[in-house]
Every structure is written in C-alpha cells, then in structure tokens.
Amino acid sequence: MGEDVAGGLQPDDRVLLARLRAGDDLAYGDLYRRYAPAVRRFALSMPRPGIDVDDVVAEVFLRTLRAVRGGCGPRDAIRTYLFTVVRRVLGEWAAARRDEPMNADELGEHAPRQRDHQFVQAEGELLARAFHRLPARWREVLWRTEVEGHRPASLADQLGLTPNATAVLAHRARRGLREAYEEAAEVSGRRAAGCSRRG
Incomplete structure (x- = not known):
C-alpha cells in the first residue's frame, strides 16, 4: 500500500x-x-x-x-x-x-544565593499569571500532561479527541503558555523599569 x-x-x-x-x-x-x-x-x-x-x-x-x-x-x-x-x-x-525562557530551577542556578527565594517566587507568579490567561481547554491539557505526567494519547478519550488531535492541542497549549509567559515577563519588566525611574 x-x-x-x-x-x-x-x-x-x-x-x-x-x-x-x-x-x-x-x-x-x-x-x-x-x-x-x-x-x-x-x-x-x-x-x-x-x-x-x-x-x-x-x-x-x-x-x-x-x-x-x-x-x-x-x-x-x-x-x-x-x-x-x-x-x-x-x-x-x-x-x-x-x-524560550529557562525554567525557575535553571534560572535559580545562575542567580545569587540570597535572591533564590524571591527569584523563584517571582518566576512562579509570572508562570501562574500566564497559565491563568490561557483558555480552559489548554489549561486542562497542560495540567494533565506537565503536572500529572500523562501522555497526550492517554487523555484522548477523556477530552473527546483523537490521540493525534490531543497531541496537537498539547503542543499548542505549551506554545501558548510560553508566549503568555514572555508577555507577562515583558509587562513585569516594564513596570519594574517604571518604578526604578520614579524611585
């Protein structure tokens, strides 16, 4: 064939x-x-x-x-x-x-030790902000794959999709999270720069 x-x-x-x-x-x-x-x-x-x-x-x-x-x-x-x-x-x-931005663990390796806690906390807040801006469907597939460790194909029936469509959804969700994170980081950086100029 x-x-x-x-x-x-x-x-x-x-x-x-x-x-x-x-x-x-x-x-x-x-x-x-x-x-x-x-x-x-x-x-x-x-x-x-x-x-x-x-x-x-x-x-x-x-x-x-x-x-x-x-x-x-x-x-x-x-x-x-x-x-x-x-x-x-x-x-x-x-x-x-x-x-793509390094994750909090990777970034923490390069940050001064005394700033580790604040740095990781700030990264976590940015990531959470980015995550909550995503559509519910993307949040669900990201949580199930990245946090709970499921493979996209194993979620297909629960999501009412084919394994192929579930894999595509997971990829789009990861890309969307990365873009939302970058946008949140950029906004945060602009605010920090504004505060510095006023301070």
Whole structure:
C-alpha cells in the first residue's frame, strides 16, 4: 500500500490525496494510518532535544493537511514530503526551545544565593499569571500532561479527541503558555523599569 520501492506513488495514494484536497475527512485518517509509522520512525532517527516524537508526528500531519486543503502540499512523493516536514518541524521547535525562557530551577542556578527565594517566587507568579490567561481547554491539557505526567494519547478519550488531535492541542497549549509567559515577563519588566525611574 502507498509508495512503491522506487518511491513513486501508487494510484491509490493519488486518489487519497485527491480526496483529501476535496475535503474528505476520512482520507486524512487513511493517510495518517498509512504513513504515521514511517514518519514516527524517521522522527525518532533525528536529533530531538527534549521534543516529544508524538507531538512531531501530530504537527507534521496537521501541517500536511493544511497545505493540501490550501491547494498546495504533495501531489507526488508523499513520503519525501512528510519527511521534509519532519525536518522543518524539528528545526523550528529546536530553535524555539533555545529561545524560550529557562525554567525557575535553571534560572535559580545562575542567580545569587540570597535572591533564590524571591527569584523563584517571582518566576512562579509570572508562570501562574500566564497559565491563568490561557483558555480552559489548554489549561486542562497542560495540567494533565506537565503536572500529572500523562501522555497526550492517554487523555484522548477523556477530552473527546483523537490521540493525534490531543497531541496537537498539547503542543499548542505549551506554545501558548510560553508566549503568555514572555508577555507577562515583558509587562513585569516594564513596570519594574517604571518604578526604578520614579524611585
């Protein structure tokens, strides 16, 4: 099923892509079942600094769906297209992780010892403020995955989603928390600077 040994598309893959482009949601499930194992194996073979492979697979198929529905995406060599998206996702996410704020523990290692308690408390307040600004659905999936330690796939039934959609939701929630945290930190920094000028 799918690609032949030479890497070309068999007719059923072309039909599948045509159905997907025409808005057939069942075609998306067929595409996922056919290629997700290969995409997962490929992602596992790549460097992934702290990045969950299930999140990568979910993002790859989501981007492919958007591209195809938008009139772009693969028309042949579907496996090559998916692998290219894996590389792109891993590159973007690895770069984002390098740019994201360090957590309180990491920051505490670099702060003077006498300021540890105040520093961690301030970071905790910023994080809490950012967390409470998120939509309820994002807060729920973040709490269940990051605090309680559940894998996104194990929460799918409870959230009324597919495992793939749950992984995508968890990734979006983490990205939303990071952005909300950065915004809260920026606001806090501006207030602190204002107080310094007035003081």
